[in-house]
Amino acid sequence: MSNKKTVYVVGLGPGGQEFLTAQAQSALQKAQVLCGYTVYLDLVRPYYPDKETYTTGMTRELDRCRWALETAQSGKTVALVCSGDAGVYGMASPLLELAEDYPEVTVEVVPGLTAALSGGAVLGAPLAHDFCVISLSDRLTSWAVIEKRLAGVAAGDFCVALYNPSSKGRPDYLARAVKILLDNGKKPETVCGIVRNIGREGQTHRVLTLAELETTTVDMFTTVFIGNAETKKLCGRMVTPRGYRG
Amino acid sequence: MSNKKTVYVVGLGPGGQEFLTAQAQSALQKAQVLCGYTVYLDLVRPYYPDKETYTTGMTRELDRCRWALETAQSGKTVALVCSGDAGVYGMASPLLELAEDYPEVTVEVVPGLTAALSGGAVLGAPLAHDFCVISLSDRLTSWAVIEKRLAGVAAGDFCVALYNPSSKGRPDYLARAVKILLDNGKKPETVCGIVRNIGREGQTHRVLTLAELETTTVDMFTTVFIGNAETKKLCGRMVTPRGYRG
Numbered sequence: 001m002s003n004k005k006t007v008y009v010v011g012l013g014p015g016g017q018e019f020l021t022a023q024a025q026s027a028l029q030k031a032q033v034l035c036g037y038t039v040y041l042d043l044v045r046p047y048y049p050d051k052e053t054y055t056t057g058m059t060r061e062l063d064r065c066r067w068a069l070e071t072a073q074s075g076k077t078v079a080l081v082c083s084g085d086a087g088v089y090g091m092a093s094p095l096l097e098l099a100e101d102y103p104e105v106t107v108e109v110v111p112g113l114t115a116a117l118s119g120g121a122v123l124g125a126p127l128a129h130d131f132c133v134i135s136l137s138d139r140l141t142s143w144a145v146i147e148k149r150l151a152g153v154a155a156g157d158f159c160v161a162l163y164n165p166s167s168k169g170r171p172d173y174l175a176r177a178v179k180i181l182l183d184n185g186k187k188p189e190t191v192c193g194i195v196r197n198i199g200r201e202g203q204t205h206r207v208l209t210l211a212e213l214e215t216t217t218v219d220m221f222t223t224v225f226i227g228n229a230e231t232k233k234l235c236g237r238m239v240t241p242r243g244y245r246g
Numbered sequence: 247m248s249n250k251k252t253v254y255v256v257g258l259g260p261g262g263q264e265f266l267t268a269q270a271q272s273a274l275q276k277a278q279v280l281c282g283y284t285v286y287l288d289l290v291r292p293y294y295p296d297k298e299t300y301t302t303g304m305t306r307e308l309d310r311c312r313w314a315l316e317t318a319q320s321g322k323t324v325a326l327v328c329s330g331d332a333g334v335y336g337m338a339s340p341l342l343e344l345a346e347d348y349p350e351v352t353v354e355v356v357p358g359l360t361a362a363l364s365g366g367a368v369l370g371a372p373l374a375h376d377f378c379v380i381s382l383s384d385r386l387t388s389w390a391v392i393e394k395r396l397a398g399v400a401a402g403d404f405c406v407a408l409y410n411p412s413s414k415g416r417p418d419y420l421a422r423a424v425k426i427l428l429d430n431g432k433k434p435e436t437v438c439g440i441v442r443n444i445g446r447e448g449q450t451h452r453v454l455t456l457a458e459l460e461t462t463t464v465d466m467f468t469t470v471f472i473g474n475a476e477t478k479k480l481c482g483r484m485v486t487p488r489g490y491r492g
Binding site for chain 2: 011013017018019020021022023025026061062085086087088089090092093094096097099100103109110111112113114117118120121122124125126127128129130131132133134135140141145146148149151152153155156157158232234235237239240241242243244245
């Protein structure tokens with residue numbers, strides 16, 4: 001019998017079972033306790049109806065991590081679940097920060113499909129060249145930093161995936177972000193895409209221009225993609241060339 | 247019987263079966279023919295020993311795509327495999343470009359774990375905040391563009407994943423890239439990480455500073471991670487804070 005005390009921090013991808021890796025499934029199976037933000041835990045609970053669970057609300061991230069570490073310390077194997085990837089804006093980071101205080105506990109990071117990849121696949125191939133992922137949420141990052149980063153990626157003509165493009169408290173953030181991109185070199189006709197409810201019921205997507213994106217209303221369930229100067233709309237899909245045909 | 251003519255372009259992740267999503271497994275099973283670069287096809291061939299296969303060398307990307315589309319057009323379901331994600335520097339982009347000429351064929355993009363995610367999980371949580379993915383290969387992109395992008399991400403204090411950091415013809419590209427990052431605002435003590443042979447036999451990793459990275463030799467099987475100003479080394483792992491504790 002192993003006496004290893006483990007917390008798996010598991011990226012679920014967009015949610016459906018079909019997006020789980022075999023490694024993630026195995027971690028969920030090995031865990032005695034499943035823990036996470038209520039909405040994400042509800043995605044996996046049906047498949048493991050007999051497991052102990054611990055859920056917390058959206059802003060209780062550190063509480064969730066401490067609970068997971070304490071529970072592993074007491075001898076139970078824990079899976080802390082995140083949507084998307086475990087690392088990208090996920091729980092691996094705060095968990096590893098707090099894990100310093102639990103030297104007996106092993107943290108194993110299990111990667112998953114972040115929305116840049118799962119949403120990108122819905123649109124076509126928007127991120128087929130150098131790209132950036134930026135969150136527009138200013139809950140943990142100042143808007144000044146976000147603005148500086150948007151200006152930098154426009155100047156470098158990166159493809160971009162924007163996470164958290166909107167919420168109730170900041171309905172105009174996407175329009176502000178688009179304006180910064182336009183002011184720093186992205187052209188109004190740049191091909192863009194939006195995907196809502198990636199991999200879930202009611203998934204929708206649309207390919208549009210950056211000028212159109214500036215006046216488009218999106219919600220917090222949407223991921224936004226902005227092309228580089230070469231990105232094209234082909235048969236309704238958003239495709240950034242790799243350059244093989246150039 | 248469906249008369250849909252389909253090419254699945256499938257991201258395998260780093261290679262091992264444990265990193266495949268259920269969706270990718272299903273696409274490989276449904277396909278009558280598997281097609282891809284020899285090295286990647288060898289990763290999946292053992293699991294589907296009875297399927298027809300078509301392999302081509304490393305620089306025959308357009309040939310592979312055309313073959314896949316022709317074969318689907320003739321009525322066989324094809325899976326075109328890529329390492330990592332199907333979209334990120336993958337085959338989804340050239341396939342969708344060429345697919346314009348095959349209106350009867352449906353292209354379905356199946357995402358997979360790109361090295362930024364699978365390698366990030368090995369190191370800890372290096373990309374837990376806004377990040378960029380840049381390829382240092384100048385086969386399809388001019389070095390001037392790569393240099394401009396490196397300067398931009400340094401100025402914006404992004405976390406960075408560098409793909410193709412080296413090859414036989416360009417052993418000094420990583421050192422040149424690090425110099426550009428240093429010249430544009432990244433500090434020499436920035437926490438960095440390298441992962442070699444992600445998810446394969448002989449996987450190794452190391453956490454080091456940007457100054458140390460400048461004089462480190464890596465090969466084409468290595469992915470390089472560069473932190474932002476907040477990134478820390480904690481218990482041997484590379485962790486970029488989300489900011490919850492700030």
